[in-house]
Amino acid sequence: MKYYLRLGxxxxxxxxxxxxxxxxxxxxxxxxxKENQRKAKEEARMExxxxxxxxxxxxxxxxxVVYAGKNNEGQLAGYTFVASLxxxxxxxxxxxxxxxxxxxxxxxxxxxxxxxGLGANCTKPEFQSQFEGxxxxxMLVDKDGGEIVSITGATITTRTIANSIRIGLKFLKEIExxxxxxxxxxxxxxx
Amino acid sequence: xxxxxxxxxxxxxAIFVQNxxxxxxxxxxxxIGVSKKIDSALGMGMAVIFVMTMASTFTWLIQTYLLVxxxxxxxxxxxxxxxxxxxxxxxxxxxQKTAPALYKALGVFLPLITTNCAVLGVAILNIxxxxxxxxxxxxxxxxxxxxxxVLILMAxxxxxxxRAELPRTMRGMPIAMIVAGCMALAFLGFSGLKF
Amino acid sequence: MSxxxxxxxxxxxxxxxxxxxxxxxxxxxxxxxxxxxxxxxAAATFVLVFSNIFISLIKGFIPSKIRIPSYIVVIAxxxxxxxxxxxxxxxxxxxxxxxxxxxxxxxxxxxxxxxxFAGKNNLIRSIxxxxxxxxxxxxALIVIAxIREVLGAGQxxxxxxxxxxxxxxxxxxxxxxxxxxxGLLMGLMNLKKK
Numbered sequence: 001m002k003y004y005l006r007l008g009x010x011x012x013x014x015x016x017x018x019x020x021x022x023x024x025x026x027x028x029x030x031x032x033x034k035e036n037q038r039k040a041k042e043e044a045r046m047e048x049x050x051x052x053x054x055x056x057x058x059x060x061x062x063x064x065v066v067y068a069g070k071n072n073e074g075q076l077a078g079y080t081f082v083a084s085l086x087x088x089x090x091x092x093x094x095x096x097x098x099x100x101x102x103x104x105x106x107x108x109x110x111x112x113x114x115x116x117g118l119g120a121n122c123t124k125p126e127f128q129s130q131f132e133g134x135x136x137x138x139m140l141v142d143k144d145g146g147e148i149v150s151i152t153g154a155t156i157t158t159r160t161i162a163n164s165i166r167i168g169l170k171f172l173k174e175i176e177x178x179x180x181x182x183x184x185x186x187x188x189x190x191x
Numbered sequence: 192x193x194x195x196x197x198x199x200x201x202x203x204x205a206i207f208v209q210n211x212x213x214x215x216x217x218x219x220x221x222x223i224g225v226s227k228k229i230d231s232a233l234g235m236g237m238a239v240i241f242v243m244t245m246a247s248t249f250t251w252l253i254q255t256y257l258l259v260x261x262x263x264x265x266x267x268x269x270x271x272x273x274x275x276x277x278x279x280x281x282x283x284x285x286x287q288k289t290a291p292a293l294y295k296a297l298g299v300f301l302p303l304i305t306t307n308c309a310v311l312g313v314a315i316l317n318i319x320x321x322x323x324x325x326x327x328x329x330x331x332x333x334x335x336x337x338x339x340x341v342l343i344l345m346a347x348x349x350x351x352x353x354r355a356e357l358p359r360t361m362r363g364m365p366i367a368m369i370v371a372g373c374m375a376l377a378f379l380g381f382s383g384l385k386f
Numbered sequence: 387m388s389x390x391x392x393x394x395x396x397x398x399x400x401x402x403x404x405x406x407x408x409x410x411x412x413x414x415x416x417x418x419x420x421x422x423x424x425x426x427x428a429a430a431t432f433v434l435v436f437s438n439i440f441i442s443l444i445k446g447f448i449p450s451k452i453r454i455p456s457y458i459v460v461i462a463x464x465x466x467x468x469x470x471x472x473x474x475x476x477x478x479x480x481x482x483x484x485x486x487x488x489x490x491x492x493x494x495x496x497x498x499x500x501x502x503f504a505g506k507n508n509l510i511r512s513i514x515x516x517x518x519x520x521x522x523x524x525x526a527l528i529v530i531a532x533i534r535e536v537l538g539a540g541q542x543x544x545x546x547x548x549x550x551x552x553x554x555x556x557x558x559x560x561x562x563x564x565x566x567x568x569g570l571l572m573g574l575m576n577l578k579k580k
Binding site: 215216218219273305306308316359360368369372373379 | 491572
């Protein structure tokens with residue numbers, strides 16, 4: 001009995017010491033990790049909507065904040081949101097910058113693990129740049145009658161991205177068109 | 192009905208599309224090591240299914256009711272591996288006492304399972320994918336089934352390979368790898384399957 | 387003299403991957419690019435060396451009955467440290483390696499060395515054994531990854547190395563390519579042994 005108590009005690013000591021060391025290291029790596037994640041998102045937002053100087057959260061989509069960007073004069077510069085849908089073998093997440101007239105300003109794929117060499121080519125700038133200036137109605141793959149040229153051999157990935165953006169644009173239009181008259185009304189009252 | 196469809200989709204994904212061995216590269220050591228005979232492959236497979244399901248259950252509970260409330264998620268790796276190791280030990284003792292016949296069949300494989308990365312892998316994946324409790328258990332079960340399926344297939348092929356005339360340098364491990372590669376090619380055909 | 391032998395044996399004669407066929411999961415999983423291979427090799431080497439050091443130091447205090455669980459706790463702690471530090475300082479690499487960083491815990495090479503070497507030998511020899519084995523593991527990873535990345539993507543460390551007219555053999559960086567390249571390399575090692 002005493003022997004087994006000793007065994008348990010030794011194991012306990014080892015585990016407690018290990019946990020203590022890990023807690024200490026976690027104490028200074030955790031803030032860095034959080035800061036990195038925040039920065040990565042912020043940089044992606046700035047990249048897809050460079051005109052904006054400040055961002056205000058206006059809604060939620062795919063558990064991510066939808067932002068309205070304002071330029072230096074305080075005018076609406078556009079919106080950013082994260083589009084997300086399941087592609088060929090993974091969730092494809094894209095940061096989208098939208099102009100005030102609901103056209104795509106720029107997109108950036110922020111998360112994907114599609115097939116290397118095929119679907120994973122969606123991260124290439126040549127592919128991403130074709131989305132610029134397109135609105136909701138043409139945001140379909142060429143095979144579905146839209147204007148998005150799919151990656152060779154990866155129609156599913158391309159379709160996923162186009163569809164996720166279209167859904168996001170639609171959502172954005174709905175919330176913004178609804179709230180706009182209200183805003184005008186509010187401004188009239190204050191003036 | 193929708194739940195059933197979801198479970199079905201999960202089963203297809205875990206067994207075929209994202210097969211643990213061939214697509215995710217988890218559990219390769221037993222896949223290569225214990226696939227020389229169909230009998231032992233079956234025994235190993237059963238033991239893995241059992242332990243993976245149990246491990247999914249307990250690690251999910253530990254993560255949700257212990258690590259997250261106490262904000263010590265960074266101890267996840269230690270907590271999970273210790274859970275799995277003690278679980279394997281416990282299962283071994285219980286089977287030995289209650290079902291000697293089963294112990295005789297599975298006994299030798301149980302200690303090997305602690306270091307089978309498929310078990311720890313499924314436990315961590317369940318948390319990363321944010322599965323609910325029931326789905327975490329099911330994922331463990333299906334992943335185990337997928338593992339057993341390819342293990343038995345492999346054993347069937349290798350029993351034949353024993354009698355094949357191979358260049359001496361390719362015998363044993365090298366040809367097992369090539370066979371695994373061919374199986375992975377076949378399983379690649381499942382990817383993109385959606386319901 | 388013998389210390390040098392502890393160091394070199396892991397690289398060629400007892401190479402953990404090609405000769406002993408240990409730790410295959412991470413080898414096949416992360417060898418689709420050389421960058422990932424180097425990252426994984428470095429992480430595993432770190433864990434290997436430090437767990438060897440610790441286990442060699444505390445081996446006298448641990449009753450043999452709880453040897454394995456104690457080793458696992460030591461190894462898991464170092465793996466967690468690597469995991470946290472990598473996520474903080476090289477987040478992109480951490481994301482690529484993903485699940486395979488925590489899975490270093492169950493890498494048979496590390497527990498195997500702890501049990502077979504560090505638990506029986508002194509500190510200096512254990513350190514050199516750890517470095518040697520870690521380097522052997524890393525080298526094997528780099529060899530496989532180079533073949534797969536050059537054939538499958540026409541690149542090496544992300545730079546194009548083959549003429550544009552070369553059409554990459556995609557299969558080499560997909561899952562089957564890992565098994566095929568590994569099988570052929572193992573056959574080649576057998577050929578050399580004879």
